Amino acid sequence: MPQEMIHPGTTELTYRDAVREAIRDAMRRDDRVFLMGEDVGRYGGCYAVSKGLLAEFGPERIRDTPLSESGFTGAGIGAAMAGMRPIVELMTVNFSLLALDQIFNSAVTVRHMSGNQFGVPLVIRMATGAGRQLAAQHSHSLEGWYAHIPGIKVLAPATVEDARGMLWMALQDPDPALIFENVMLYNMTGKLAADAGPVNIDKAAVRRPGRDISLITYGGSLWKTLEAATVLAGENIDAEVIDLRSLRPLDDATIMTSVARTRRAIIVDEGWRSGSLSAEIGMRMVEQVFWELDAPIGRVCSAEVPIPYARHLENAAIPQVPNIVAAAKAVFGRA
Amino acid sequence: MPQEMIHPGTTELTYRDAVREAIRDAMRRDDRVFLMGEDVGRYGGCYAVSKGLLAEFGPERIRDTPLSESGFTGAGIGAAMAGMRPIVELMTVNFSLLALDQIFNSAVTVRHMSGNQFGVPLVIRMATGAGRQLAAQHSHSLEGWYAHIPGIKVLAPATVEDARGMLWMALQDPDPALIFENVMLYNMTGKLAADAGPVNIDKAAVRRPGRDISLITYGGSLWKTLEAATVLAGENIDAEVIDLRSLRPLDDATIMTSVARTRRAIIVDEGWRSGSLSAEIGMRMVEQVFWELDAPIGRVCSAEVPIPYARHLENAAIPQVPNIVAAAKAVFGRA
Amino acid sequence: MTPPTDKPRLSREHMLGLLKQMIRIRRFEAKCAELYTQEKIRGFMHLYDGEEAVAVGVIPVLEKRDRIVATYREHGHALVRGVPMTTVLAEMYGKQDGCSRGRGGSMHLFDRATNFYGGNAIVGGGLPTAVGLALADRMRGDDSITACFFGEGAVAEGEFHESLNLAALWGLPVLFVCENNLYAMGTALAISESETNIQRKAACYQIASEAVDGMDVIAVEAAARRAVQAVRETRKPYFLECRTYRLRAHSMFDAQLYRDKAEVEVWRHKEPIVRYQGWLEANHLIHPEDLARMESEVAAEIAEAVAFGEAGTWEPVEQLTRFTYAEAAAQADR
Amino acid sequence: MTPPTDKPRLSREHMLGLLKQMIRIRRFEAKCAELYTQEKIRGFMHLYDGEEAVAVGVIPVLEKRDRIVATYREHGHALVRGVPMTTVLAEMYGKQDGCSRGRGGSMHLFDRATNFYGGNAIVGGGLPTAVGLALADRMRGDDSITACFFGEGAVAEGEFHESLNLAALWGLPVLFVCENNLYAMGTALAISESETNIQRKAACYQIASEAVDGMDVIAVEAAARRAVQAVRETRKPYFLECRTYRLRAHSMFDAQLYRDKAEVEVWRHKEPIVRYQGWLEANHLIHPEDLARMESEVAAEIAEAVAFGEAGTWEPVEQLTRFTYAEAAAQADR
Ligand SMILES: Cc1ncc(C[n+]2csc(CCOP(=O)(O)OP(=O)(O)O)c2C)c(N)n1
Numbered sequence A, B: 001m002p003q004e005m006i007h008p009g010t011t012e013l014t015y016r017d018a019v020r021e022a023i024r025d026a027m028r029r030d031d032r033v034f035l036m037g038e039d040v041g042r043y044g045g046c047y048a049v050s051k052g053l054l055a056e057f058g059p060e061r062i063r064d065t066p067l068s069e070s071g072f073t074g075a076g077i078g079a080a081m082a083g084m085r086p087i088v089e090l091m092t093v094n095f096s097l098l099a100l101d102q103i104f105n106s107a108v109t110v111r112h113m114s115g116n117q118f119g120v121p122l123v124i125r126m127a128t129g130a131g132r133q134l135a136a137q138h139s140h141s142l143e144g145w146y147a148h149i150p151g152i153k154v155l156a157p158a159t160v161e162d163a164r165g166m167l168w169m170a171l172q173d174p175d176p177a178l179i180f181e182n183v184m185l186y187n188m189t190g191k192l193a194a195d196a197g198p199v200n201i202d203k204a205a206v207r208r209p210g211r212d213i214s215l216i217t218y219g220g221s222l223w224k225t226l227e228a229a230t231v232l233a234g235e236n237i238d239a240e241v242i243d244l245r246s247l248r249p250l251d252d253a254t255i256m257t258s259v260a261r262t263r264r265a266i267i268v269d270e271g272w273r274s275g276s277l278s279a280e281i282g283m284r285m286v287e288q289v290f291w292e293l294d295a296p297i298g299r300v301c302s303a304e305v306p307i308p309y310a311r312h313l314e315n316a317a318i319p320q321v322p323n324i325v326a327a328a329k330a331v332f333g334r335a
Numbered sequence C, D: 001m002t003p004p005t006d007k008p009r010l011s012r013e014h015m016l017g018l019l020k021q022m023i024r025i026r027r028f029e030a031k032c033a034e035l036y037t038q039e040k041i042r043g044f045m046h047l048y049d050g051e052e053a054v055a056v057g058v059i060p061v062l063e064k065r066d067r068i069v070a071t072y073r074e075h076g077h078a079l080v081r082g083v084p085m086t087t088v089l090a091e092m093y094g095k096q097d098g099c100s101r102g103r104g105g106s107m108h109l110f111d112r113a114t115n116f117y118g119g120n121a122i123v124g125g126g127l128p129t130a131v132g133l134a135l136a137d138r139m140r141g142d143d144s145i146t147a148c149f150f151g152e153g154a155v156a157e158g159e160f161h162e163s164l165n166l167a168a169l170w171g172l173p174v175l176f177v178c179e180n181n182l183y184a185m186g187t188a189l190a191i192s193e194s195e196t197n198i199q200r201k202a203a204c205y206q207i208a209s210e211a212v213d214g215m216d217v218i219a220v221e222a223a224a225r226r227a228v229q230a231v232r233e234t235r236k237p238y239f240l241e242c243r244t245y246r247l248r249a250h251s252m253f254d255a256q257l258y259r260d261k262a263e264v265e266v267w268r269h270k271e272p273i274v275r276y277q278g279w280l281e282a283n284h285l286i287h288p289e290d291l292a293r294m295e296s297e298v299a300a301e302i303a304e305a306v307a308f309g310e311a312g313t314w315e316p317v318e319q320l321t322r323f324t325y326a327e328a329a330a331q332a333d334r
């Protein structure tokens, strides 16, 4: 994280704190909002996100659930259909697979299938990603995979500002929204205006403007990609870095504008390569700006392997700064 | 289906019968093989695939299960780990979401995570696809989505021959294999050599050779694509049709050889467009034969909507012959 | 036949009403079967013949503000709840005049006006929804209750277990109604449950329960009254097992290899309409004219529904992706 | 302390062996905690302090041909089962000499040689596997049984319900061992189950069961003997609830806000090692030299394991994707 002076009216806080502030703020503003999930209350959240909220809001609105992912996600769906605004925390994306039937067959089908009579204004938050040596069953990166499903929105806040600001907008959305919080970001600190609040969730953000190549990424990979851009700058490659922020829908306009200008692109995606979101983004470039491309589009993704525990193997399995740098240089035919 | 004379030593049968023959043959050849799933026994299978097998093999090996997708899929995993060769039938892909945790977190992780001490030689069969007016919860096409997961193989038999021949090879595979049977194919008839048996599962098949454009598809869309190729032939476009057969791993060689020659490609995929397998295939072309491409790659996919019940809407939601023809002509700049 | 215990409510009019509702469902289902063979109705369709006493016994006991969650075998529930037969049938025709705009079909009847939260084609899939609806009511302090219907096949699903536990643990006003018709498609109860006494499942979660002869509409209604009152007053879940039987095939694709014709015949003698009608006759509570009137009213209603379905229009194909997400106006509305 | 009922087997040697196994686990866990703070071990790690009597009471009762399925809190189970401490520790170091090649870590100890089917980091995820292992044994007519360990938190998962039903319905030789330590992370039992008597769950599936004081190794062993015998003879499942307590935090990241220090203190007095040792002493079954010898043997074993872990080598990074799928040789081998 770039270290800068904290301006007056600015606070420095962690991504974790920013998520907590977002929940607290939403709970205060709208009494239909409540948080429900495993260990969100007494334990304070498996990543300490909801610490302190039980004391402030009580056990009805900071609702500890049994280990019943399908059951309580479905309960969130029902409560949302009846007019509440639940935030379901699924702890981590790894456990969300147990709730997938409810998400896929109930939450996302109801509006269309009922001819718009019922909707599911539900927010589901979960941690995602590898990097903490938690091994194969606890290191999935499936946010891009979820983005395949019509009927949901998929958000991936990468900055403290977005961690603070996306939740409220997601709660305003009349349809189910999934928010993926990369586990490697919780301890990251960043600056936030003291009056920071909701942020738009429609547009991708250009986190670093550049002329020579577009590096497109999201979530936990944003910071690695920015670091790679700095390295590339040292090699006279001026990279533009785009943070997708929303994985469904994708903001094609921002992506294509950038690529049409730089004429070269790399997509950095922590999902397994085959069938990852990176493929969709690349394919859209082919469909929309094929004639503008000066070189094949590059991808930096995770190796196609259940993420191993050993640190060196895990590191090798997921995108790292040198891989991004190398991929970008390869586009320019440089080794 | 093209209607031809049945040669001596050739039988004509349905896709359904071919799957049944494959199961019967496997059960006879290897007593570690058994079939388990909802209504596979007394009911005869929800699509009548297993009709008659209970009488031949008895209720231990043609095992009716309760409605417990996660439980009996997991039981298949355990039985496979202990040396059996279970065929789990998940009725339809729509219900497989209830078993996804077992598939994703157990079946596919065990070999790598245990350092190759244990493997899961399990075959999971399920029906997939839309087209029977079964509405949103019963019309998913997720085989391409499943192909994202490392550790499994994903097969999509599109012909009677493959329906008959893929199962045995999948059972020989020491790793979990998912076989997706498109619901629209069960009643299709085809010819089969009387001594037809296992077929390779490694290679894509060129179902129609052609010079001008490669149409790449699999499963239920194969027949629509072949029909489109016939239409295109009438417009002087000589299309090559490739049936992927295996969605994971993909046979890049066959795809790229074709595209490098025709220099144009359309991918036909019944999955929802965004994040469908079509994106991965297109992206691989960009990565591997970018400089050979004379035109942007086209995609014909499903509309991004829960599949509706009404026939005209369902038809409009999924790829049809005219869409394929139009997409192919568009590549040539023709309307 | 269970003698009516709650006399004052069981006016003759009320008693005839029960019969009429059952006949209404039975005749409607017959028409659906006919329309299915004519290919006016497509997809999967599951008829309710034999089980009418359940929906008819339970649903009228609910208040308008209460909520209902049903399964794919829900024509009867929708009709008894007051979803117009016209829009139910138009739905199966796939017309935009249908109660789900023609997008749901037989398995997905929805109706906001009557708090009918849909047919659900995933076995067990509706139970968590019901828990959530009741949770919303609890959190807001509303006194609505949610009735959740499901078959005995759903009991094997993990979601059954999770939902009952959550409802009991959190004290949620859900009336779980298990329609135990002894088969899940072709799977007999004994092949699906190690404990075949379904009512006992409730005790595992400390949920009050009752099992009732689901072929006896008076008994079902009396049990439903007790159940609804208990949920309304205690704000806790209640489990009602209705022991019934499906007289027809599971769906339109079922050759019924898994059960004897003789077994079906035995149950045919217990079926709720003939039985209840016989009881009414024996007690001189019904006259042939009453029956004739009912039949003709039902026939007229069905004829009207068919005409409505036939006259209905197709949603323009341009609207295919509409309401995958809410529209701006709908957003403001929510 | 439960007096030993099965005298002949409870030779003094055997009794000391139980103590030694418990001490072995306790000291091993302490070393793991130390290595964790030194960052030699990473990831999630869940220690077994306070629950030793469960693994030590149950596992030695099993035969070599039997199978074991465990959870992420499985160091103790692996050690008692005979997975070498060296390879267990090397696994946590992430070295290729580890019992899972360094790819699994603390939560995923696997060992084919001892039929140890792994730690599983998905709560409830191991239960269906156990059902399947037992199904294979049943179908082949083998007389092995499968012991499946899980916490009381897993009882809320749908997979618990589906697995118990399948095991009972199909008559499968599974010994379900619930380690009820009263908490699932920070969630107390009463916040997770409407019926807090876990043993009763078994009855819902017609599974024979017993609840035992899980802090009393003799009692656990006696119950395990009854259980194993029942499974072996009846070829049906059995449910053993071991009531225990976790003395440490859930994992290395847990501030334990959800329980009082006082509560932990109360349980510390019931903890299995001190209690059993005291009983052995009171009955003059152990001498100070015995204890000293045990401690020094355990210390030596741990030292050896640490040395082994330290000396272990890293799997070459080129092998990262190896065994995502089987290799040709492995195929032939299977
Ligand atoms: C999760 C799931 N698995 C399988 C099916 C296929 N299926 C549809 S209905 C049915 C039987 C359900 O039986 P039951 O719950 O007893 O209800 P009934 O049909 O008897 O009313 C099955 C297996 C499904 N729809 N959903």
Ligand SMILES: Cc1ncc(C[n+]2csc(CCOP(=O)(O)OP(=O)(O)O)c2C)c(N)n1
Pocket (backbone or CB within 6 Å): A038, A067, A091, A095, A098, D073, D121, D122, D123, D124, D150, D151, D152, D153, D154, D155, D179, D181, D183, D184, D185, D246, D250
């Ligand atoms: C399906 C799933 N949900 C959530 C988690 C996170 N988690 C890990 S351990 C645990 C508590 C489990 O408690 P219990 O089953 O009682 O076992 P114990 O840790 O007490 O031994 C939770 C919630 C998980 N690993 N898997």
Ligand SMILES: [Mg+2]
Pocket (backbone or CB within 6 Å): C151, C152, C153, C179, C180, C181, C182, C183, C184, C185
């Ligand atoms: Mg039934």
Ligand SMILES: [Mg+2]
Pocket (backbone or CB within 6 Å): D151, D152, D153, D179, D180, D181, D182, D183, D184, D185
């Ligand atoms: Mg516990």
